[in-house]
Amino acid sequence: MKFWLGFLKALFDKKLSKMAIKVALVVGSILFTINHGKALMEGKMTRDRWLSGLLTYCVPYMVNIHGQYVIGSSEK
Secondary structure (H helix, E strand, C coil): CHHHHHHHHHCCCHHHHHHHHHHHHHHHHHHHHHHHHHHHHCCCCCHHHHHHHHHHHHHHHHHHHHHHHHHHHHCC
């Protein structure tokens, strides 16, 4: 339980979020293009697709924060 509370706190840590935002923008944009690029270009983006597109950016952010958090907590 302690790990998960620390991880949730790390999601909003300004020190960790700088790198995570950069990673999310690059990786998320690549994944968004792969998964939704055609629908976007054809004007077929639905509400569900936009929600999925948002999650496409959230996942790399959370993965990066997780990695930073695990490395940081193992160094203590």
